[in-house]
Amino acid sequence: MKKSFVAALVIASLFAFAGSAFAVTFVTIGSGGVGGTYYPLGGAMAEVLTKADIGVKATSRSTSASRENCRLLASGRAQIGMTMGSTLYQAYHGLDAFEQDGKLPLRILMHMYPAPHHLVTTTRTGITSFEDIRGKKVSLGAPGGGDQVLTQMILAAAGIDPEKDLQKQQLTQPEGVMALKDGNVDAVFWNFATPGSAILEVSAVRDVVLIPLPEDLVAKVTEQHPFLFAYKIPKDTYPGMADDVLTVADGNFLAVNADMDEKLGYDLVKTLIDNREEFVKVTQQAAHFVPEEASVGIIAFTAGAGKFFAEHGIEVPVE
Numbered sequence: 001m002k003k004s005f006v007a008a009l010v011i012a013s014l015f016a017f018a019g020s021a022f023a024v025t026f027v028t029i030g031s032g033g034v035g036g037t038y039y040p041l042g043g044a045m046a047e048v049l050t051k052a053d054i055g056v057k058a059t060s061r062s063t064s065a066s067r068e069n070c071r072l073l074a075s076g077r078a079q080i081g082m083t084m085g086s087t088l089y090q091a092y093h094g095l096d097a098f099e100q101d102g103k104l105p106l107r108i109l110m111h112m113y114p115a116p117h118h119l120v121t122t123t124r125t126g127i128t129s130f131e132d133i134r135g136k137k138v139s140l141g142a143p144g145g146g147d148q149v150l151t152q153m154i155l156a157a158a159g160i161d162p163e164k165d166l167q168k169q170q171l172t173q174p175e176g177v178m179a180l181k182d183g184n185v186d187a188v189f190w191n192f193a194t195p196g197s198a199i200l201e202v203s204a205v206r207d208v209v210l211i212p213l214p215e216d217l218v219a220k221v222t223e224q225h226p227f228l229f230a231y232k233i234p235k236d237t238y239p240g241m242a243d244d245v246l247t248v249a250d251g252n253f254l255a256v257n258a259d260m261d262e263k264l265g266y267d268l269v270k271t272l273i274d275n276r277e278e279f280v281k282v283t284q285q286a287a288h289f290v291p292e293e294a295s296v297g298i299i300a301f302t303a304g305a306g307k308f309f310a311e312h313g314i315e316v317p318v319e
Contacts, residue, residue, distance in 0.1 A: 027058040029045055031043070031082055037285060041279060045060065046059050046060040048275045049271055054267040061078065069081030070255065071101065074101070079256060080255070081256070083255050085228070085253055092299045105257055105258035107258050108256075109305050110295075111251050112286075112289070114231050115250045115251065116247045117189065118189065118192070118199065119133070121186060122183075122202070122206040127211060130214055133166065134165050136167060136186040137185050137187075138168065139169040146250075147189060154221055157217060158217050177201050180206065191250065203238060227251075228249065232245065232246050256268075263304060265305050266304035266305070266307050295312075295314045299317075301316045301318050
């Protein structure tokens with residue numbers, strides 16, 4: 001009787017040890033809609049994390065992207081969410097679309113890649129500086145779109161009233177491409193990750209010029225809107241560029257819930273950055289998955305990410 005009790009106790013202990021040794025953390029990644037960059041990138045991340053021998057079983061979930069992902073994270077229905085920086089900032093502070101939600105308990109896992117604002121013209125217009133757009137026919141972006149929202153922030157900081165100081169246009173991206181090609185608009189504002197296909201399409205038939213934003217304007221915009229940051233579009237990004245072009249950028253982030261375990265956060269960000277080349281096969285934007293760029297932040301980072309970046313000599317704010 002005593003021997004059978006001891007044997008049972010040993011077997012129970014073995015099962016308990018096996019259970020702890022092979023414990024798996026299930027991670028859902030909120031990505032985006034089919035057709036966008038978030039969707040295939042989320043699938044690739046889930047595959048890499050699952051195969052990484054870090055005790056994670058990951059799946060990617062198609063969502064309506066930034067806003068939905070922030071709410072999924074806050075409710076615990078997703079563990080990683082892809083989001084634009086502007087949306088993440090609003091969710092973290094309970095602003096604008098998140099006023100009724102209140103401040104959501106979110107942290108940054110890593111910055112994925114920037115979406116710089118582009119002010120684009122052609123050599124035919126004679127525009128060579130930001131101030132030259134006054135009085136010109138300029139597209140702010142499509143009505144209600146993110147392009148136009150960011151453009152209006154920049155113009156307001158510059159003291160330019162689009163109703164009085166510009167011949168305001170509100171063109172979608174395809175419309176803007178055709179208008180620049182045909183000379184029916186002098187300049188357009190666009191926001192997207194580089195290189196933007198719209199600019200490459202125009203440059204196939206016209207000599208494209210990217211107009212830099214003045215340094216003082218960039219400083220003012222980023223101070224007024226902390227989710228934006230200064231960014232230089234590298235000179236080899238588009239045909240004909242002779243110098244880097246200063247602008248402001250919104251970011252694309254991986255966010256997590258504030259209560260994420262430190263070891264899990266560390267393992268996640270380390271695995272994603274260490275496997276950058278796998279993600280480059282999906283999108284060239286993954287070339288930004290390096291510690292120096294991944295550590296760009298607009299709110300606090302999760303503790304595990306902070307530990308990872310500290311190992312690379314980079315201090316980030318952690319809560």
